[in-house]
Amino acid sequence: MKSKRAQSAGLTDFFLFNTLTRTRERFAPQAKTATLYTCGPTVYATPHLGNWRTFVFDDLLRRFLSYRGYQLIQAMNLTDVDDKTIAGATAQKVSLAAFTDPFIKAFHDDRARLGIEDAEHYPRATEYIAEMARFAAELLERGFAYQTPDGSLYFSVKKFRAYGLLAHLEDQELRPTGRVKHDEYEKEEIADFALWKAWDKEDGDVFWPRDVQNQPASGWPASIPKGRPGWHIECSAMLRALFGASVDLHTGGVDNIFPHHQNEIAQSEALTGKPLAHSWLHVAHLTLNGEKMAKSKGNITTLEDVVKEGFDPLDVRYLLLSAHYRQPLDFTEDSLKAARGARASLRDAAQGLKIVSVSSEKGLIALQRVEQALLDDLNVPKALAVIHTFAKQVKADPTIGGGKEFFEALERIFGLGILEELMVPQKVKELVAKREEARTGGNFVRADELRQKVGELGFRIEDTPNGVRIFSN
Ligand SMILES: [Zn+2]
Numbered sequence: 001m002k003s004k005r006a007q008s009a010g011l012t013d014f015f016l017f018n019t020l021t022r023t024r025e026r027f028a029p030q031a032k033t034a035t036l037y038t039c040g041p042t043v044y045a046t047p048h049l050g051n052w053r054t055f056v057f058d059d060l061l062r063r064f065l066s067y068r069g070y071q072l073i074q075a076m077n078l079t080d081v082d083d084k085t086i087a088g089a090t091a092q093k094v095s096l097a098a099f100t101d102p103f104i105k106a107f108h109d110d111r112a113r114l115g116i117e118d119a120e121h122y123p124r125a126t127e128y129i130a131e132m133a134r135f136a137a138e139l140l141e142r143g144f145a146y147q148t149p150d151g152s153l154y155f156s157v158k159k160f161r162a163y164g165l166l167a168h169l170e171d172q173e174l175r176p177t178g179r180v181k182h183d184e185y186e187k188e189e190i191a192d193f194a195l196w197k198a199w200d201k202e203d204g205d206v207f208w209p210r211d212v213q214n215q216p217a218s219g220w221p222a223s224i225p226k227g228r229p230g231w232h233i234e235c236s237a238m239l240r241a242l243f244g245a246s247v248d249l250h251t252g253g254v255d256n257i258f259p260h261h262q263n264e265i266a267q268s269e270a271l272t273g274k275p276l277a278h279s280w281l282h283v284a285h286l287t288l289n290g291e292k293m294a295k296s297k298g299n300i301t302t303l304e305d306v307v308k309e310g311f312d313p314l315d316v317r318y319l320l321l322s323a324h325y326r327q328p329l330d331f332t333e334d335s336l337k338a339a340r341g342a343r344a345s346l347r348d349a350a351q352g353l354k355i356v357s358v359s360s361e362k363g364l365i366a367l368q369r370v371e372q373a374l375l376d377d378l379n380v381p382k383a384l385a386v387i388h389t390f391a392k393q394v395k396a397d398p399t400i401g402g403g404k405e406f407f408e409a410l411e412r413i414f415g416l417g418i419l420e421e422l423m424v425p426q427k428v429k430e431l432v433a434k435r436e437e438a439r440t441g442g443n444f445v446r447a448d449e450l451r452q453k454v455g456e457l458g459f460r461i462e463d464t465p466n467g468v469r470i471f472s473n
Contacts, residue, residue, distance in 0.1 A: 013026050013027075013375065014026070014027040014068065014375050015027070015375065015376055015377055016249075016279055016281060016377055016378070017281070017326060017377050018278075018279045018280055018281075019166060019257060019280040019281065019282050020165065020166050020277075020279070020280045022168075024377055025279060027248075027279070028278075029070065029248045030246065030248060030278065032071060033070075033071040033072065033073055034065060034070050034071065034072045034073075034248045034249070035072070035073050035074075035243050035246075035247040035248050035249070036058075036061070036062070036072060036073070036074040036075070036247060036248065036249045036250075036251065037074075037075050037076075037077075037235070037239050037242075037243065037247045037249070037250045037251075037277065038054075038055075038058050038074060038075070038076040038077075038119070038250075038251045038252065039076075039077065039235060039250075039251070039252040039253075039256050039260065039261075040055075040076035040077045040078050040079065040122070041055075041078060041079065041103075041107050042079040042082055042084055042085065043078055043079065043080050043085065043100040043103035043104050043107060044082075044084040044085045044087075044088045044099075044100070044103065045084075045088075045103065045295055046103065046106050046107075046110075046302050046304070047106075047107055047110065047302070047303075048293055048295065048300035048301060048302055049286055049293060049300075049301050049302065049303065049306075049316065049320065049331055050253070050285065050286040050292075050293035050294065050300070051253075052110070052114060052303065052316070052320060053253075053283055053286045053320045053329065054251070054252065054253045054283040055076075055111065055114075055116055056114060056116060056317055056320045056321055057251070057283045057320075057321070057325045057378075058074070058076070058116075058251055059114075059115070059116040059117055059415065060321055060378060060380070060413070060414065061249070061251070061281070061378065062074055062117060062119075063117065063412060063413050063414070063415060064374055064378065064413055066412075067409070067412055067413050073120045073121075073243075074119040074120055074121070075119060075120065075121035075122075075123060075238070075239070075242050075243070076119045076121070076122055077122070077123050077124075077125065077234065077235055077238050078100075078104055078107070078122055078123070078124045078125065079125050079231065079234060080096070080097075080100040080104070080124050080125050080126050081096060081125050081126050081129075081206065081228060081229070081234075082125075082183050082231045082234075083182060083183045083184075083231070084183075085099060085100055086202070086203060086204070086206050086228075089204070089206070090202070090204050095205070096126070096206050097126070104124075110302075110303045110304075110313075113303065113307075113313040114303065114313050114314070114316065114317050115313070115314055115317055115415040115416070115417065116415075117415075121242055123238045123241075123242065125229070125234040125238070128234070128237055128238050128241055129208045129209070129228075129229065130208075130209070130220070131237040131238070131240070131241050132196075132229040132233050132234060132237040133196065133208065133209065133220055133221055133224045133229070134221060134237075135195075135233055135236060135237045135240070135267070135271070136153045136195040136196040136221075136223075136224065136229070136233060137153075137221030137223045137224055138271060139153070139155065139195060139267060139270060139271060140153055140223050141223075142270070142271065143159065144156060144159045144160060144267075144270040144271075145195055146192075147223065148179070148198075150198040150200075150225075151198040151225030151227070152181075152194055152196060152197050152198040152225075152227065153194070153195040153196040153223070153224075154179050154192040154193065154194055154195060155192055155193050155194075155195050155263070155266060155267060155270075156192055157176045157190065157191070157192050157193075157266065158176060159270070160266045160269070160270050162265070162266075162269065163262070163266050164190075164262065165265075166257060166258075166261055166262050166265055166280060167257050167258035167259075167261075167262045169190065169258075169262075176190050176191050176192055178191050178192070179191055179192045179193075179194075180192070180193055180194070181194050181197060183230060183231035183232070184231075184259070184260075185259060193230060193232060193259065193263055194230035195229070195230050195232075195233050195267070196224055196225075196227055196228070196229055196230065196233070197227050197228055197229070197230060198225045198226070198227040199225070199226045199227045199228070203227070203228060206228055207226050207227055207228055208226070208227070208228060209224070209226070231260065232259070232260055232263035232264055232267060233267055235260070235264050236264050236267040236268045236276070239264075239268070239276070240268065240272075245268070245272040245274040245276075246272075246274050246275055246276060246277065246278065247276070247277050247278075248277070248278050248279065249277060249278070249279050249280075249281060250264075250276065250277030250279070250280050250281070251280075251281045251282070251283070252282060252283070253282065253283050253285070254282045254283065254284055254285060255285075256282065257280075257282055261280065264276060281325075282326075283325045283326075284325065284326050284327055284328045284329070285328050285329075286320070286328070286329050286330075286331055287328055287329070287330045287331065288300075288301060288330075288331050288332075289330070289331075289332055290330060293331065301331065303316060306336060311336060311340060312340070312343075312417075314343065314415075314416055314417040315336060315339050315340040315343055316336065316339070317415070317416060318339040318340075318342060318343045318416055319331070319335055319336055319338075319339035321380055321414065322339060322342075322380060322381065322384060323380070323381065324377075324378075324379060324380060324381055325378060325380070326377075342384075342388070343416055343417075343418070344469060345388070345391060346387065346388070346391050346407075346410075346416065346418050347417075347418050347469075348391075348395065349391035349392075349394040349395050349407075350391075350394075350403075350407040350418050350419055352394065352395060352398045353394060353398050353400075353403045353404060353407070354398040354399050361401050361402060362390075362393070362400050362401045362402050362403075363390070363400065363401060363402020363403050363404070363405050363406035364402045364405060364406070365402075366386055366387075366389075366390040366402075366406055367402070367405065367406050367409050367410075369383075369386040370383045370386050370387060370409075370410070370413075373386065374413070387410065390406060407419060427457065428454055428457050428459050428470065429470075431450050431453055431454050431457075432450075432454060432461060432468060432470060434450055435447050435450035435451055435454070435461065436468060438450060454470075
């Protein structure tokens, strides 16, 4: 909706903070359709809320671009072969696909519950192995990689002049000390990294090249031995297969900056000579009671954990969106309760709205302020301040002009389910009203029966200081 109104209000420029240049830059897609590549989940476990913070941010970016009238193609990869997935499959003595498939399904289920729109592509790494092999072979031919005695291919960091720019590595850090086979490593260990790992017994039956009959395939690059890709080349190869040399936006969590994104840049730009992404956006950590949430630390919370405690997934979405994406966000029970309250308050305002006025000015002015905040590097805290101020005005005057347009736009951009609850079926509303009657009349047995009936219809009732509220289950 790049309307004249928005343009006349000076709302045309969208600024985003680019990790590569460490500056706010005007978003300017290279073609009519903007492109976005998102590093998706490694499907060896159920994603925790720290992972979801990044994916919910991507969804906000996606929705806001669409709201502003951009066409967008987004790819989010699924890492279904790497050190962790192989270790998991080996431990359970099942095939790699049998191990990863349930996690892929769980990922999409939780994604839907969090209101995250479908990306255009969800490439699985195992579907692009041939592209990865060719990519590695090409880097070898061009002199950016070398082969070790077991046949593995490593990227030579010193051959790529711009290595370290994204991660802002200092010169003294840039003396690679050796080679690293593992997919993940620390900044202190600048090293040549694996593009293709020759098979060893820890890989079990996970290896390529295979043909459709699952037999060793012919026609693969001669330099590629039986083995598997390194993690970093997976994204470089999938991005290239789907988008060519470059995308407009590349996103991920701050953990991805080094080594993963730095290595993606090295591999891809060594080959193409073009910027892999024009803008790199990174989402800060989610902490749990002050500590970084990470599976390796054993302090993770999943969506299911909080849903079991009676929270709506969209309360979680609200919380994950509420801080600026470049600021750490602390997840606590109190912060989640506050998010639930804030979302309920918006819903109250939207539900109480009486549309009698034709003048829509007030809502539109508030909406422009929201847009203005988001155009400034997606400043959600600032946008939420405007939103809640307007919601208060709506509660004070439910006939306020432009309220409907305001909440509808909000729903498109933030996807918080504020309007959804308006669609409670009449039958449920009647049951809730009867239950209210029974309860205030002291007939608690009847009230409980009615509450159960509401539950059977897929809704649940909560008594709050502001009255009864209905949630969908
Ligand atoms: Zn990636």
